[in-house]
Each structure stands twice: as C-alpha cells, then as structure tokens.
Amino acid sequence: MxxxxxxxxxxxxxxxxxxxxxxxxxxEATALIVGGEETTYxxxxxxxxxxxxxxxxxxxxxxxxxxxxxxxxxxxxxxxxxxxxxxxxxxxxxxxxxxxxxxxxxxxxxxxxxxxxxxxxxxxxxxxxxxxxxxxxxxxxxxxxxxxxxxxxxxxxxxxxxxxxxxxxxxxxxxxxxxxxxxxxxxxxxxFALMEQVNVLLTGTFDVRAGDTVFGGLPLFHTFGQTCVLNAGLRAGATIVMCPRFTGDAAVEFIHKHGIDVFFGVPTMYAALLEAAKTNPVRPRRLRYGISGGSALPMAILEKFRDVFGAEIHEGYGLTETSPVASFNHVGTKPRPGTIGTPIWGVDIEIARPEVTDRIELLPDGELGELVIRGHNLFKGYLNHPDATAEAVVNGWFRTGDLGTKDSDGYLRILDRKKDMIIRNGYNVYPREIEEVLNEHPEVVSVAVFGVPHETRGQEVAAAIVPTPCSTLTAEELTAFAKTRLAAYKYPRIIEFMTELPLGPSGKVLKRELAAVYGEKSAAATVFHHLAGSTHSPGVIACHF
Known part of the structure; x- marks a missing residue:
C-alpha cells in the first residue's frame, strides 16, 4: 500500500x-572553538x-x-x-x-x-x-x-x-x-541513516561524553568529519576544537593547549602527529584515546602512538555509502590491532565471493572475499546513477569493493581494495601487507604501495616512501630490509622517495595518482628509483586534507 x-x-x-x-x-556549554573564538550551543x-x-x-x-x-x-x-x-x-x-x-x-x-x-x-x-x-x-x-x-x-x-x-x-x-x-x-x-548512525556511535561504539573536548581536524565536507566529529560531537554535548588547516605541529599544539580528550584522524594524520611530537614530547594531560578510519592504520603507527601519547587508537571501517561507520574496535573493549573490529549495532557485515557479481554468495569464516554490508546505515543510492546503484547494492547488501576476512569472533580484517590488489607473475600481492612491513623501518614516515604495468610479469610492485627529515636511507637499503620480511614475489622492485604523498579529501593516499606519475615518468624515461642504491631526491606532490 x-x-x-x-x-x-x-x-x-x-x-x-x-x-x-x-x-x-x-x-551555555561551549560547542565550537575556532582560533580564539568560542561559540556556545x-x-x-x-x-x-x-x-x-x-x-x-x-x-x-x-x-x-x-x-x-x-x-x-x-x-x-x-x-x-x-x-x-x-x-x-x-x-x-x-x-x-x-x-x-x-x-x-x-x-x-x-x-x-x-x-x-x-x-x-x-x-x-x-x-x-x-x-x-x-x-x-x-x-x-x-x-x-x-x-x-x-x-x-x-x-x-x-x-x-x-x-x-x-x-x-x-x-x-x-x-x-x-x-x-x-x-x-x-x-x-x-x-534516518545519519541520525541512527550518531545514536549508535554514542551508545555503544565510541565513548564521547558531554564536556569532552574533541579534535576537529577531519574535513567537515567529508562523511568522517561530518558524522563522527560534528554530528556525534554536538549530539553528545562535547566541545569541538576546529582545525581549519591540519598540520602535525598544529595537532600537537591543540592536544596540549585545549586538553583534547578524543582525537579523530586518518592514518596520514597520525603519522604527521607522531613526526611533530618528536620535537614536542610532552605527554598530553587528558587524551583518552584516538579514533582512526579512512584507510588501513599501520601497526607501527598504532604502537608508536601508544608509546608517545600513552593512549590507544581504536580503528574502524566505513564508507560514504555506509554513513560512514560499519565496524569498529568498540571503545570499552581492548582493541585488536590489525583488525577493523566488529560490526556496529544493527549492522551486518559478511564476506562474499568477489567474482560473483549478480548475487551475494557468502563465504565461511576465515575465507578471503569481499566485504558486504547491510543495515540501517546504508545510503539511498547514487544520484542520477541507477545502474551504479543496482551494481553496488545486491539483494540488500552493499558491495564495498574491499577484500578481507572475518574470524569466528566476528572480527574483520581488510587486506586491500579489489582494484588495488597487484597480480605479479600470477601471484596475488596485497599492498597493505607490504606497507605494514615498510612502516616498521625507523626512517620511514609513511608509505604507499601500488602496482604498475610490466611487460612480462603483468604488474610490478612499487612503493612511494616519505622518509624522516635528513634521512640518508637508500632504495637498496630499504629493499634489503623488505627482502628479509617478505616473500620474493612481494617485496617492491621500484622505490620512489617523496616529500609528501597525494591525499584525497578524507586523507586517503591517492594511489591512482602515484601510478599515473610513474606512467608519466616512465614515458619520459625518468623512471622511479630502482634498485641501484640511489639516495632519495624527493619529488613534490601536493598534500592536502
């Protein structure tokens, strides 16, 4: 009817x-702080x-x-x-x-x-x-x-x-x-999806309280900052300290000056924060924990954050189409590093066979496949794109395009995007696994691994590296480091040292831009640094949030 x-x-x-x-x-409580200006609710x-x-x-x-x-x-x-x-x-x-x-x-x-x-x-x-x-x-x-x-x-x-x-x-x-x-x-x-998302985040996912001071450096035009910081923060009655332009130094200053209780960020922001903290090692007064999303958080960053700031990072997962949070290492439960937690209340996440596109064929626990999601948090569809909507939402499940596993306890792990997976000599190579290893090197600030075309191997593994300031790290040294930790078909044969990585609106590294730059350099016969023992000569790619 x-x-x-x-x-x-x-x-x-x-x-x-x-x-x-x-x-x-x-x-009369303070809702927002921007610079020296405070605005009450x-x-x-x-x-x-x-x-x-x-x-x-x-x-x-x-x-x-x-x-x-x-x-x-x-x-x-x-x-x-x-x-x-x-x-x-x-x-x-x-x-x-x-x-x-x-x-x-x-x-x-x-x-x-x-x-x-x-x-x-x-x-x-x-x-x-x-x-x-x-x-x-x-x-x-x-x-x-x-x-x-x-x-x-x-x-x-x-x-x-x-x-x-x-x-x-x-x-x-x-x-x-x-x-x-x-x-x-x-x-x-x-x-409904946006309101229910906020209610679920505050009642059983995050721990944001009235009177808390929350870091507002995530861009508000993006779903992560808009829902998790602005809407959830104001719904809780917290104070949001807005950061109009994020830098690691600004973030450290905000944490100390405003007594930040909860820090929201993406992995690249945490990397910048840790780098800035090297020159400002004072332990924050009130920081209870950090929340990370947007892309996979390297284990090395999580461990360094715990050492430097004395607080855990709780990692979650979501997309614009899921409003955004779908799963999370719920605050109040010890986070399981390397996972994106369990589904939030009222949301189902399962693993489906990725090659089957016309229906959802679920896989048993432990098997690798595509994450699919259903629940109150789903979007209504893509504007003016009914075909794309029908392709993305099948039998009520949203196909994320992300590959991962689910264990018997319901904890989820992401290996990579389907489209980011590298196939080298017929072997599947997952960039995140390589990034985790390279991030362990003490002279690496951040890294992005991506595939590039190769005439005989199909694809080759490439890595863009942001080293620590004044580092003398060479491609040969970094490759030797990776070779002792990764199988022969996985470690990167192509390494580029850069001052910054290209970032999208949510702080995700734009690997397609890195691949495009590699293609342009190859066409101009100015190839990325191969295993020739060269020290880095950083190329500049704009980094914005």
Whole structure:
C-alpha cells in the first residue's frame, strides 16, 4: 500500500535536531572553538536559525539542494544545520576543488544555491557562474566585488522558529565520492541513516561524553568529519576544537593547549602527529584515546602512538555509502590491532565471493572475499546513477569493493581494495601487507604501495616512501630490509622517495595518482628509483586534507 502524507505524519525526524536539542540541554556549554573564538550551543543554534531565515528569504525550502563550500570553521556548522533545518539537502563541496569540478557538483546535484566562504570564492564563484547557480558568501567583509553576504541577510531576516520535520527516508545530504573510477557520484544520505548512525556511535561504539573536548581536524565536507566529529560531537554535548588547516605541529599544539580528550584522524594524520611530537614530547594531560578510519592504520603507527601519547587508537571501517561507520574496535573493549573490529549495532557485515557479481554468495569464516554490508546505515543510492546503484547494492547488501576476512569472533580484517590488489607473475600481492612491513623501518614516515604495468610479469610492485627529515636511507637499503620480511614475489622492485604523498579529501593516499606519475615518468624515461642504491631526491606532490 502506498503511504500518504497523513500516514507519515508522526514518522518525523531531522538531523538539525542534533543541534537544537543539545542547545536546549546545554545552552551555555561551549560547542565550537575556532582560533580564539568560542561559540556556545545556544549561540550556535540562534545563529543557525538566523541563517535559515535568510536562506528561506532566498526561496530555499524542503527538498532543495544547497551546496556548501566552507572549511572547518563555525560557519560550516551554521550553514549545514540551517539548510537541514529548512528541510533542504546539504551538498558539501571539497574545499580544494577547481571551478570545473565545482560546476559538476552543482549541476549534478541540482543545487539551487552555493554558500561559499570568502577565501574560496575564486574557484567557488567561477564554478557557480558556469553552473548558473547563485552564490551567497560567509566570512566576507563588505566591499566591492563581494557577493551577497549571508551574515548581513541573516541580521535582518526573521529567524526560523524551529526545524522542519522530515520523513526518515527523506534525503538529508548528497556527498560526492572521490571518483576513483571516473566522475564522482553523489551518495544520497537519509535523515534516518545519519541520525541512527550518531545514536549508535554514542551508545555503544565510541565513548564521547558531554564536556569532552574533541579534535576537529577531519574535513567537515567529508562523511568522517561530518558524522563522527560534528554530528556525534554536538549530539553528545562535547566541545569541538576546529582545525581549519591540519598540520602535525598544529595537532600537537591543540592536544596540549585545549586538553583534547578524543582525537579523530586518518592514518596520514597520525603519522604527521607522531613526526611533530618528536620535537614536542610532552605527554598530553587528558587524551583518552584516538579514533582512526579512512584507510588501513599501520601497526607501527598504532604502537608508536601508544608509546608517545600513552593512549590507544581504536580503528574502524566505513564508507560514504555506509554513513560512514560499519565496524569498529568498540571503545570499552581492548582493541585488536590489525583488525577493523566488529560490526556496529544493527549492522551486518559478511564476506562474499568477489567474482560473483549478480548475487551475494557468502563465504565461511576465515575465507578471503569481499566485504558486504547491510543495515540501517546504508545510503539511498547514487544520484542520477541507477545502474551504479543496482551494481553496488545486491539483494540488500552493499558491495564495498574491499577484500578481507572475518574470524569466528566476528572480527574483520581488510587486506586491500579489489582494484588495488597487484597480480605479479600470477601471484596475488596485497599492498597493505607490504606497507605494514615498510612502516616498521625507523626512517620511514609513511608509505604507499601500488602496482604498475610490466611487460612480462603483468604488474610490478612499487612503493612511494616519505622518509624522516635528513634521512640518508637508500632504495637498496630499504629493499634489503623488505627482502628479509617478505616473500620474493612481494617485496617492491621500484622505490620512489617523496616529500609528501597525494591525499584525497578524507586523507586517503591517492594511489591512482602515484601510478599515473610513474606512467608519466616512465614515458619520459625518468623512471622511479630502482634498485641501484640511489639516495632519495624527493619529488613534490601536493598534500592536502
């Protein structure tokens, strides 16, 4: 039977309730800290309602997509919850995109407006102009050439009284995936999936408490920072210390200065944090634990973090399509290093036969296969891509594309992405296994292993290495180190020393870019450092979060 609006009248929900209800419970508590500016929960909700009033004057209402191009500052939270409070759909835009990429996101999502931070107007306004979408700015001073200012419009608009109720299945966000196999796809998140994710994280997964101080360095335009830090942090009544531009030195300073209780990061952030801590070895006062996701955490980093900061890192796993957390080494239970924990409450994760694509064929515990997920945390599908949705969600299970195992206790391990697996001379080589070994070398800060084409072997194993400052490590020395720990078909024959690795919006290493750079260098006969005993001459690839 088809549901009518009347039948759905009592099935209402809105992600904006996170802020509204915390403001009612803890009005004078500090919600956000950005630099020297502190914002209470009461102030943040009042400012959000004022922004919502201004957006309503611009015609934004239920079901309208609004793009948000703002870094990790308070205005991201104000704009995010203002759009949701109106019943609109938030389309977060990666802060480092160029005009053409922004144009694509605006056109594909059907955005009716772009809310853009003044420092990002160069690309943002250009992309919006090409997409014929209006722009309103935040963080801008009055002056010629500045688009309409949302702050000024909010000052004279009638504030929204409260958030608009939505149905559980209504769209709350459209988050664009990184587009590793072509154009990015918009993953549609519902109010129910996002709210239930936060509730489950706080009741039985994380341990974030009212009054905690949480590190806010993960980009808020990405699902990890948006759900696990912003939504979960504010739902708990914590204080989020925002870090607009992450560096290891800034992170160490924040941990000491603000007494961070819970640190959220991806492995590359932990690596940078540990490197910075070498010149600032003071033990933090309150740090209880770290939370890691986004990509596999090397065991060496986990162990170093424990030694340096006296705290454990709890690792989990998820994707944009799973809102994002699907499994976790639950806080309160000793983490099992090398695993991504067990499924969160209400979510099933199993191992399926990867070569069978038209149905889900589950494998017994212990066998290697593709992780598949079902539960309350699944997205609604890919916007404008029904074929991709049908390919990704089969019999109610989301196919992750990640290869791993599940043991008899329900603990999951990830070996690698299906597409990242290297086949050398007919043997399967898993980059993560090699990365774990190379990360054990004391002069290695971070590493990425990837496959490159080879005429006779099919693929060859290559490694991009970021060494410690002033290191004299050579490719020959590192290869000798790997050869004593890895089978002959696994250790890397191609090694490149770099100052930085290319990172995506979530902090994942972009191995496709490394492979592309290798291809370009090969074509130009400037091949990566092979086993010739050469010392490193770092090549620069931009590193951003």
């Amino acid at each position: 088809t549901n009518t609006p009347a039948q759905n009248a009592f099935g209402t929900i809105n992600v904006a309730a996170i802020l509204a209800e915390s403001a009612a419970r803890r009005p 009461k102030e943040l909700w009042e400012q959000t309602r004022a922004y919502a009033g201004a957006l309503r004057e611009r015609g934004i209402g239920p079901g309208d997509p609004v793009a948000v191009l703002i870094p990790n500052v308070a205005d991201f939270a104000r704009a995010y919850y203002a759009v949701l409070a109106l019943g609109g759909i938030v389309v977060p835009v990666h802060a480092l995109l160029k005009a053409a990429e922004i144009e694509f996101a605006l056109r594909d999502s059907g955005a009716k407006l772009l809310v853009c931070a003044a420092p990002l107007l160069g690309e943002g306004a250009a992309g919006a102009g090409r997409a014929e979408v209006d722009v309103v700015s935040v963080m801008a001073s009055e002056g010629a050439g500045v688009p309409a200012r949302l702050e000024a419009e909010a000052a004279v608009a009638v504030p929204l009284e409260s958030y608009v109720p939505r149905r559980p299945e209504d769209t709350a966000t459209i988050l664009y995936t990184s587009g590793t196999t072509g154009k990015p796809k918009g993953a549609i998140g519902t109010h």
